[in-house]
Amino acid sequence: MIDPDAELVRSAGAGDVRAVEALVRRHLPKMVGVARRMLNDGAEAEDVAQEVFLRVWREAPRWKPGQAKFATWMHRVALNLCYDRLRRRREKTDPDAGLMVADSRPLASEEWLARQRAAKVHAALAELPERQRAAIALVHFDEMSNIAAAEILEISVEALESLLARGRRALKAALADVVQDLIGGAEGAP
């Protein structure tokens, strides 16, 4: 197995500034993205991404290419940090945790509608069981291959397909009005 990050990680661990910057450029947006979709909170997602990189810097000097690719390991760290935060939220039972605060500024109606729809989608994603949400975040939003996503989640490809199908079915049911609003309207347009 060839790890495309192996050389970068080795150099970053030795303090090579260019390798550090390249690793950040390559992986930070993905870490922020997956954490945002898991937590539905931009600030918390950035905290998770920062924590992932603190662990990267700690591991890089002694990283040895093994069974998992470095990117797979990073995604697992990010998801585990997200699961921890979601568990703490449940323990606190804060009803507002993870909910996007509505922007009070007046908006043009089309923009306002788009934001409303996006908020509904994020809320529906947040309602999914964590593993289904993670599967959809990796395969749909990160456009990761089924094999890579299954490896991150440490499940078989068949189990991943099952998570995806159940997640998408739940989203379709929860977002029926958004589908109607977005696509029904477009189909009906001249």
Added chain:
Amino acid sequence: MRKENPMDRERFVELLDAYGADFRRWPAEARAAGVAYAAQEAEAAALIAEASKLDQVLEAARESDEPSPDLVARILVSAPRAQRPAFDRRALFALAACAVFGVVLGYSGGLLAPMPSEDDAYFTMAFEAPMAFEDE
């Protein structure tokens, strides 16, 4: 790579349910069969259109994953830095070489210097002279 069974309606629907209507998200080994099935089966277009609705809704809610400049700065600051050696090895070597050269030079200089002779006695006397005056 996992071997994909021949495409039939059941498998086509399963894949649409799991991966959506964009064949790029499908398992690599199933893409070609999926495209071929879609081209030859009249019903496939309607199945794809139905699955595509959720894809479009999800895409409409996609946010930028671009991290804030502040986060990038925080992460770069926390990165490991190359350790500078306490002493530069070359400088240390040059210093040691200078020390050895100095010792050798000092020692050989002492050996090469002429032995004091009686002709040098007046030099010694020159320093004793003031004391002689004091006594007077």
